[in-house]
Each structure stands twice: as C-alpha cells, then as structure tokens.
Amino acid sequence: MSELLRVENLKKYFKTPKGLLHAVDDVSFSIEKGETLGVVGESGCGKSTLGRCIIHLLEPTDGKVFFEGENITNISGARLKESRKDMQMIFQDPFSSINPRMTVKSIIEEPMVIHKIHNGDKAKQGKAVLEIMETVGLAERLADSYPHELDGGRRQRIGIARALALEPKFIVCDEPVSALDVSIQAQILNLMQDLQEQRGLTYIFITHDLSVVKHISDNICVMYLGTLVEKCTSDKLFEKQFHPYTQALLSAIPIAKANIKRERILLKGEITSPINPAPGCRFAPRCLYAKTECFNRQPELKELEPGHFVACHLY
Template sequence: MENLVEIKNLKKYFSTPRGELHAVDNVTLNIEKGKTIGIVGESGCGKSTLGKTLMRLYNPTSGEILYNGEDIANMPTKKFKKNYRSSIQMIFQDPYASLDPRMSVLQLIEEPIKVNKKGLSKAEATVKAKEMMDLVGLAARLEGSYPHELDGGRRQRIGIARALSLDPDFIVCDEPVSALDVSIQAQILNLLQDLQKERNLTYMFITHDMSVVKHISDDIAVMYLGRLIEKCPANEIFKNTIHPYSQALLSAIPIPNVHVKKERMILKGELTSPIDPKPCCRFAARCPYTMNECMEKEPELRELKPNHFVACHCAEQFVK
C-alpha cells in the first residue's frame, strides 16, 4: 500500500526558562493512503503537538514530513500554503472554541473556501458550503444559526464540514469526540468512517480513549512523553500488547459489567520531566520491569513481530 505521509525523525521542542521541552522527540511513522492511524497516550504525551506539527501550525525543530514524497517540514510557508494547505486539514478537539462565535453556520463553512481562493465565485462558494452542510448532516434551517445556539454534535459537524470544504486528502482529527456525549460520539465516528469510504480520506485520529481508537483505526501508535513506544495494527495491540505502558493503558479500559473483575496494572512513581530528559527510557521510573539498561540507554523502536514495533529493552519477554 502506498504511503501518503512519511514522518522521519520528527522533533518539536519548546524553549522554557528551565530548558528545552521535548514535546515530540524523534518520531518516525508512516501513514498509508486511505487508512486511519490512531495516536494514543495520556495527556501531555505529545499527541496533539504531533498533529499540529504535521499541519505546520507548529514548525518542526528538525526531521522530515514527506507528503506524497515531498518534504513539507522544511518547505517555505508561502509554498506550503499554496500547494498543500487545502490537502491537509484538521478537526479540532473543542467544537466551540475552534469556531468564531460572530459567524453563522453558513459563513463558518464558506470561510475556508474564500480564504484559500478555490477559484469559486461568492455564489459558488455558498452553494459549496450548503453541499457540505448536507454532507455532514446539518439541516438547511441552521444556515443562519450561531455556534452558541447549537449542541456539541452540530458544532463538531461544522468543524468537519469546514475541513472537508477544501477537498483534502489527509485530515488530522484531534480528539474530535472527547467533548461530546456518548450517543453523539457514535454518530460523529460513523460519519467520519462513511466520509472516508466515499472520499478515500486518510486520517490521523488522536485520542486517549482506547475503545474509540479500536473502533476507527487500522493501525495504532502509542506515545509516551514525546516518544513513540509501540506501533502495530489495531487488532494486534489488543491481542498482544508488548510495551508495559501499553499494557497499563489497556488495563485501564472499564468493563461494562459489575460482576466481572479485571486485573489492573497500577503505575507507581513520578513522571520523568520532558525538559532536557536524560538519555534513558522515559518510562523507567514508573515501569515494574525496569533493568539497569533502562536507566542507561534510551530504547530504539524495533520490529519484534511482523509490522509490530516496540521501544523497550525487555520487550522480548512479553512477545506471544
């Protein structure tokens, strides 16, 4: 399968008074065309920063982002906006904060079409915006409504319509259902999957909800403090979890049955600081299997099973 996006040794550091914060540190990842890769991990692990760096909302510190074979990470901003901005879009986490409260639904969806100068007249842009409303399930009667007048599900549909209005190939979905009720979450997830089939879209789906990511993803990548620590097909990570941190994440998934007891992996110890981290395993302080090597050397991502990559010094003992 052809790769649409190839990320090579991508880094994004932020300067702080105490040093360099390693938000995304040496991430290498491929995303196949027409597929969905889920990015999971706890808050602060660098998931959203990775997505925003791919979008060029943040300029990377170093590394490459190949989109259809061309490096967009080091591309001049003007050239990127002209050639690739329309092709790479984002659905933001908060469907209220990401919308201008002074603009109506129709105006919000028209805006990206006008800003990116798609060669459409004002009337044609309006027709296109109405088509997007219909595509994502927004009733025509809501054209003049404002974000504060709508519920979370409808607001998120506006965000999806805005992203789709430029006919992209790749969409970064940054926790697009975390702020929604469970019933609305299912509607939005089904909508995203239907649109993917219809338009052959490629998704990066960022979330901390393992049940959601299992439902929508083809592959899953687990991040911890800026590092990619495990990547494999979605079904494989639930059948054969290798990295101890991934094991802890899966053990935290609640079971909807009060009569079933589940053994949970309780992590102890303090989080390692992401500011100028030492060259060792960043999970070592919380890992129950820590060895001397873990405190002396940072593990590299390596393939332990076909298409199953893990960054852990003691990973072999968990391979089934």
C-alpha cells in the same frame, strides 16, 4: 495501497524558562492512503504537537515530513498555502480556533474564500456550503445560526464541515470526540468513517482513550512523553501488548464479556517532566519491570513480530 504521509525522526522542542521541553522526540511512522492511524497516550505526551508539526501549524525542531513523496518539511509561502488544501485539522473544541461571531455558513465558507475556490462566484459557493452541511448532517435551517446556539455534536459537525471545505486528502483529527457525550461520540465517529469511505480520506486520529480508536484505526501508535513506545495494527495491539505502558493503558479498558477477568495495572507515580529528560527510557520511573539499563539507555523501536514494533529493553 500507496504511502500518503511519512514522518521521519520528527522532533519538537520548546524553550521554557526551566529548560528544553522535549514535546516530540524522534518519532517516525508512515500512513497509507485511505488509512487511519490512531495516536494514543496520556495528556501531555505530545500528540497535539505531533499533529500540528505535520500540518505546519508548528515548525518541527528536527526531522522530515513527506506528503505524497514530496518533502514538505520546509515549505513556505504559496506552497504552504497550497498544502492547506490537502491537509486539514479537526479540533477537540473547534471554537477555540473559530470566531464565535461568525454564522455556521460563514465558518464553513471562510476557507473557500481564502483559497478562492469558486473564484468569487457567490452562488456556487453558497451551494457548496449547503452541500457540505448536508454531508455532515447539519440541517439547512442552521446556516445562519451561531455556534453557541448549537449543541456539542452539531458544533463538532461544523468543525468537520470546515475541514472538508477544501476537499483535503488528509485530516489530523485531534481528540474530535473527547468533549462529547458518549452517545454523540458514536454518531460523530460513524460520520467520520462514512466520510472516509466516500472520499478516500486518510486520518491521523489523536486520542487519550484507546477504546475510541479501536474500531476506527487500522494502525496505532502509542506515545509516552514524546516518544513512540509501540506501534502495530489495531487488531494486533488489542490482542497482544509488549510495552508495559501499553499493557497498563489496555488494562484500564473494561471488557464487554463478563467471563474475562483482567487485572487493572495502576501506574505508580506521576508522569515525569518532559523538560531536560533524563537519559534512558522515559517510562522507566513508573515501570514495574525497570532494570538498570532502562535508566541508562533509551530503547530503540524494534520489530518483535512482523509489523509489531516496540521500544523496550525487556525484549
């Protein structure tokens, strides 16, 4: 395997009337080709901002992004447009970013038109759209339907089809199943895994729900208020969690086997504000084990076991 994407010390701060909001604060990781990296954490911890910075929907405040070895942090113009062919995004609600007055066919076709994929050959383009629809499990008869005429599962299939239209190598999937019923969630996750196998796709899979990423992710990054608190393989993370925040997240997932008892760890207090954050560990105000040091100095990510990284002063 070889590295597809690397993120180095990425930061994204937003200026707000109350001060500087640290949405993403010094996050680093890399992803191998064909791999899925799960990114989990509570609402507002910076997952979407991280994904958007990586694919240039937002400009990072600091840090670097490398794609296939090339530093793409500051690309613009024609090179940026070119990079859209490689990197795409699937949204929780694809229709916040899509014109509701467009038909299914025209939604999927639009990226091909913008990027002149078929050099204006309408017949070729129409055929390509139908092929993608078939790939994602959308019946041909739906080509002239409008998004609002379809159910949530089919709508998300359009979002996936649109992301695939340019045959990207890498897709940021931002809560792609969170808005769907549980039964439909499994269908969409299966589809995404099949597509990954067939096309060798690499994913970042963003979710607030650890149980969703368990099966789909090779590696997992746990985020808390803009920072990375734990990262390792998915298998390891479900076996052993070091960070008290990860422990709390895991404890909220019901276990299938009835003979295992797990104490649910309830997090006390509200998530603190990411605006002008206090020094120290971001999780300290809610941590059951916090000591003085935790409020004074931000912990660095340390490799506690081979491949298992944790940012916590307890270790």
